[in-house]
Amino acid sequence: MGRRTPLFELHTRLGARIVDFGGWDMPVHYGSQIEEHHAVRRKAGVFDVSHMCVVDLTGETVRPFLGQLVANDVGKLRTPGRALYSCLLNEAGGVLDDLIIYYLREDFFRVVVNAGTRDKDLAWIRPRAAARGVQVAERTDLAMLAVQGPAARGIVETLLPGDARARAAVMRLAPFSGCAIGGWFVARTGYTGEDGFEIMLPAAEAEATWVALNEHGVRSCGLGARDTLRLEAGMNLYGNDMDESTHPLESGLAWTVAFEPAERDFVGRAALETAREQGVGRRLVGLLLEDRGVLRSHQRVVVAGLGDGEVTSGTFSPTMQKSIALARVPAGAADRVQVDVRGKLLDARIVRPPFVRQGKILVS
Amino acid sequence: MSQTPSDLKYARSHEWVKPLADGTVEIGISDHAQSALGDLVFVEVPAAGRTLAKGEACAVVESVKAASDVYSPLSGTVTESNAELANAPELINQDPYGAGWMLRMKPADSAELDALLSAADYEAAVQADGA
Numbered sequence: 001m002g003r004r005t006p007l008f009e010l011h012t013r014l015g016a017r018i019v020d021f022g023g024w025d026m027p028v029h030y031g032s033q034i035e036e037h038h039a040v041r042r043k044a045g046v047f048d049v050s051h052m053c054v055v056d057l058t059g060e061t062v063r064p065f066l067g068q069l070v071a072n073d074v075g076k077l078r079t080p081g082r083a084l085y086s087c088l089l090n091e092a093g094g095v096l097d098d099l100i101i102y103y104l105r106e107d108f109f110r111v112v113v114n115a116g117t118r119d120k121d122l123a124w125i126r127p128r129a130a131a132r133g134v135q136v137a138e139r140t141d142l143a144m145l146a147v148q149g150p151a152a153r154g155i156v157e158t159l160l161p162g163d164a165r166a167r168a169a170v171m172r173l174a175p176f177s178g179c180a181i182g183g184w185f186v187a188r189t190g191y192t193g194e195d196g197f198e199i200m201l202p203a204a205e206a207e208a209t210w211v212a213l214n215e216h217g218v219r220s221c222g223l224g225a226r227d228t229l230r231l232e233a234g235m236n237l238y239g240n241d242m243d244e245s246t247h248p249l250e251s252g253l254a255w256t257v258a259f260e261p262a263e264r265d266f267v268g269r270a271a272l273e274t275a276r277e278q279g280v281g282r283r284l285v286g287l288l289l290e291d292r293g294v295l296r297s298h299q300r301v302v303v304a305g306l307g308d309g310e311v312t313s314g315t316f317s318p319t320m321q322k323s324i325a326l327a328r329v330p331a332g333a334a335d336r337v338q339v340d341v342r343g344k345l346l347d348a349r350i351v352r353p354p355f356v357r358q359g360k361i362l363v364s
Numbered sequence: 365m366s367q368t369p370s371d372l373k374y375a376r377s378h379e380w381v382k383p384l385a386d387g388t389v390e391i392g393i394s395d396h397a398q399s400a401l402g403d404l405v406f407v408e409v410p411a412a413g414r415t416l417a418k419g420e421a422c423a424v425v426e427s428v429k430a431a432s433d434v435y436s437p438l439s440g441t442v443t444e445s446n447a448e449l450a451n452a453p454e455l456i457n458q459d460p461y462g463a464g465w466m467l468r469m470k471p472a473d474s475a476e477l478d479a480l481l482s483a484a485d486y487e488a489a490v491q492a493d494g495a
Contacts, residue, residue, distance in 0.1 A: 017402075033428050034403040224402070228428060292450075294406050294426045316405035316428055323406075342424065342431065 001025065005050035006143045006203035010210060014220050021223055022116030024051040029222040036225035037318040040192050041359050044149035045221035046213045051115035054139040054200060055122070057129065058108050065132040066101060066109060068266055069125070071248060073258035077103035081177045083189055086256055087248050088113075088121065089268030093275060094244035095251065097121050098236065100189065102178055110185070112144075114238050143206035147218060148196035148229075150359060153188075155216045156197050159209065160186070170197075191226060193233025193357040228315050231324060234286060234353025240297055241284060241312040241326050249275055250328065252284035252353070280331060284312065286353040287325040287337065288363060291346035295325035300340040301348075306330040311339065319356045326353065366395040366490075369461055373477065374486035375437035377419075380461065381480055384468070388443055389477070392465045393425065393434060393456065396490050401427040404453040409445035409466050416440060416469065418476055423466055425456065437480060440471040 002025040011018065016027030027048065029036060039045045057066070066074040072086030082103050088096040097117040102110040113121045122138065129136045147156050153171065160167045161182030169179055170186050178187025178198075185200040201209060214220060227237070236242055242251035249257065249272060257272060258264070289295050295314030302308055309329030317324045325348075329337065338345040351363040372380045378397035382390040398404070406426040416422050416436040423434035445467040448455060456464035471477055481489065 028429075029402060032403055034405075224428060292406065294431060296431065316426070318405075318428070 003051070005048055006206045007048045007050060007210060010207050011048065011220075016220075016222060019223075021051065022114075024115055026051060027220075027222040028224045030220045033222065033224035033228070034318045036219060036221040037228050039219035040149045040194055040221060040225065040229055041319055041356070042149070044147060044152040044155055044196070044218040045225065046210060046218045047146040047148070047221050047223070047226050048143075048210075049146050049198070049226075050143040050203075050206065052144055053113045053115065053118040053121070054142050054144065055111045055113065055125070056108065056137040056139055057111060057134050058137070059132075059134040060107055061132050062107060062109050062134050065129060065134045067264055069128060070099070070101065071257045071266055071268060071272075073261075073264060074101060074103070074109070075261070075264070076258070077101070079177070080104060081173070081179045083176045083178060083187060087242075087253060088124070089247070089266070089272075090244060091267060091271065093247040093268040093271030095238070095242040095246060095248060095253075096124060096244060098238050098242070098253075102185075102187065104180075116239060139200075141203055142200045143203045145199045145201070145206065145209065145213075146190055146192075146196065146226075147199065147213060148190045148192040148194045149218075150194060152194070152196035152218070155213065155218055156186070156199070158216065159212050160184070191233070191235055192229035193235070193354060194229075195358065228318060231313050231315050231326065232317050232319055232354070232356035234326075234355060236284075236326070237313055246328070247272060247275060249280045250282040250284065252326070282309070282328050283331045284326055284328050286351040286355060286363070287311070287314075287327050287339065287348040288351050288355075289323035289325070289339070289346060289348045291348075293323060293341045293344075293346050295323045295339060295341065295348070301327045301329055302338040302340070302345065303329050303332070303334045304336075304338075306332045306334055309337075317355060320361055324355050366399050367461075368394065368396070368483045368487050370483040372461065372483065373437075373480035374483065375435065375480055376486075376489060377435045377437070379434060379437045381437050381477065382461075382465075383477065388468050388470050389438065389440075390465050391437060391467050391469060392460055394486070395460045398457050398460045398464070401425060401430075401432060403428055404456050407449040407453040407456065407466070409449060410442045412442050412444055414442045416442065425453070434466065436469075438469065438471045438476045439473055440469040442467055442469050444468040
């Protein structure tokens, strides 16, 4: 038996198929992964993401500490509530994890890390934080729900705790920012390419909130749909699209590495500067399969004249009704590739992700 | 609970076999198998005329999460395959024993047909897997 979230019993009652996900017993779907995917693109769905790890960092030196810890620059966070996506790197520039950092107060930042990397991340962060006088608190008392889809925000509005003024503040949240309301922390973030909220709330309130969302027409969605949605949205998955053996510059994540200001000496900076000077030999691209079949991770990608690459994430896109993928390929000019799909070389085209955002297909 | 019609024979690898009046057999995958795979998005079936050995990988069913081989439960020659599945792989999810049939075959050896599992034996085997 794996670890379980506060919603495990509810998932079982709702008929979820439960699978092991990084040591956690999580719902992969509640009957039809494809219907759940469409529900998020067309209306609204709710995901249990309580297996992700919420870590509160507090202390006077938390901002300079984070400035050194992560590759993106927390100096960009000037308004309380603002969020920043970043990689956590090792000294070699390899990606230990990707995470979201919320700036709450000058002495209080909240970090959300992946479930599968939770123990590794905490082992990495704790001694470094202690050395800088920063306190680290794992918030296992919180559950986290992602409510996503074009109708998500309007439905969540009716269920928020707090008074009218606090609710109005939540509804005014800009993308990639959040605020506290009645014991909840609500952020306008997500992993689906649709508008919506991620809600951190006391574990004891999670089940009633989920049921109320269902009653308002929000469909229960498993991690299967979460994966096809994020891939359509062109978002990386840690462990598939990047890991300790790859650096952000060859993972489509150069935009998350802040080389400026030049004096900010973050972990992995020297290695990334060397990689940049020597030229990055590989890049992460989107693939659109033109033949019939399904792209899957680890399939070989043949780029004529440049060499071989590998699919890092592949699936069948329910929105596009075609197979799509992210793949790491040799850098260079190419717009067509072939992929070894179960022994057959199939034709695919290199495209720029995202494939789908806000219900619209963006590549053709 | 998945359905296991008692008038069909089953292979341990989750295929079903239905003897037809003309001496050929119809083959598909069980309700248990389609349920375990989840929503199917791509199906590849063998061409008519192909000769298959018992246990040979003869078709591919791909769900949103993974690709799986379908193994021929009998030796024989493919007489027809279900062309509808190319555009509607979900027929296997919706009607695994009917519109979701995959291929028809002329068996080479009737003894192989007799050796397949009954519905009750197949159900017992599935339950043993889950235990």
